[in-house]
Amino acid sequence: MDVLRTYCITLLVFVFAVVTPVAHAGTMSNLYSVELPVNAETQAPTDAQITEGLKQVLVKVSGKRSLNTHPVIRQQLQTPSTFLQQFSFTSRIIAGQNVTRLLLDYNSAAVDHLITQTGVKPLGIQRPTLLVWLVSDQQGYQDFVSADSVEINLLNSTARARGLPIQLPLLDLQDQTAIQVSDVWGLFEDAVQASSIRYRPDAVIAARLQKSNSGVIQLEAIFLKDGKVERLSYSGNAESVLTQMVDTISDQLFNPVVSHDLSYFQSGVAVKVSNINSLSNYVQMTDFLKSLPVVRTLKPERVMGGDVVLRLELDGSEQQLQQAIGVEPRIQAMDQQLDLNGFKILSYRWQG
Known part of the structure; x- marks a missing residue:
């Protein structure tokens, strides 16, 4: 039986490698809308509700979880109703029970313009697609998680929040021939890879959920992308482990798209200014630095x-920058530091 199944998997890999075209990105809708x-x-x-909704939209549209900490975004969040x-x-x-939700729709052009002001390019509606194989131990035995389960509902809502298109396998006869629950539970790369080809995803995740006697859920997974395999592991409740998994994968899938406009982060002089406790402080500080003849461009990091x-591109030397800053009484030099690299x-x- 194992020999026959191995033959079937090998045959499926060969057939789909021949007839399957290149993967296509998925399409995300309602990127500029949220429900609270x-x-x-x-x-x-x-x-507060408009601000929370705008934060969620900015994450979905940009693909970056950390975007809301950017000074430009923080400033605009003070007047969220304009968006x-x-x-x-x-x-x-x-x-x-009667459940009430607030639907908020934001101006797409205004949101896109705000995001581009941070140096990030909005992802657009075409996104990399993730195929998800998910199994769990249900009442003492392992099985695929059903499409109407709590776990899949949590997965779908988390993926929507990140703007990540996901696919679920059909689990039809063809899937049953190519893969078994034990293959996903054991995180067997070959079987997962072979059974995923028919769906033409951009990336694949195979994950198992195992609940301990204390109620803590352990998630173990393999993430397949561009011929590489990465193992993931999280512990907590169902919502937290699925959210962590989706966030990790979204960061990896979206980063090559949104980071290319941020090359200035890796060039220029890094300047850290502390005690910036208000928007007024930030504006005064950046206006001062921009006014220095030695500073060509200033970008918040x-x-x-x-x-x-901040990252400062200079029309001069670093020593000239330090000398120019040194004559300003509102800014005091501190000991130099090193970043994580x-x-x-x-x-x-x-x-000031």
Whole structure:
């Protein structure tokens, strides 16, 4: 039986390698819309609700989880209603309870323009597609997770939040010939790869969910992309482990697309300024640096609390930059630091 099954898998690999065309990206819809749970309908959404919705939209459209920490984004989040196009409420009965949701639609052109101001290119509606094989131990035995299960619903909602198109296998006769539950449970790369070819995905994840006696869920998975295999492992409740898995994969699939416009992050002089505790501080500090003749361009790289890291392209030397900054009483030089890659960062404290 094992010999016959091995032959079938080999045959499937050969057949689909011959007749299957190149994978096509998936299409995401409703990228500029979100639904938020609310207690009841109101005359209008609150600023907090509009802000939360805008944050979710920015992540979906840009593909970057960290985008909301960018100074440009943080500034615009103070007036979120300028991006809102329309809103509505919907109510329906779920499990005998009336559930109300707030639907927020944002202006796509305004959102795209905001994202490009950070140096990131919006991903667009065509995205890499992920095929998901998911099994779990259900009442003492392993089986594929059904399409209407809590786990798949969580997976779908998490993927929508990241703007990641996912596919689920049909689990029809052809799949049953090519792969068994034990193959996914054992994370056997060959069987997963062979059975995935028919779906033409851009990437494949095979994962198992195992619940301990204490209720903690352990997720183990293999991620297949461009002939490479990566093993993933997470522990927690169902929502947390599936969210971590989707976030990890989305970051890897989206990063080559959104990062090419951020090459300035890897060039220029890194300058870290601490004690930036307000938008006014940030504007004054960046205006001062931009006014220096030695500074050609200034790009914000990241914000961490009151610390801002900038990249400065210079029309001169680093020593000239330090001398120009040194005459300004509002900014005080601190000890130089190294980033995670061992590169020097010029450190200052804003005194304005």
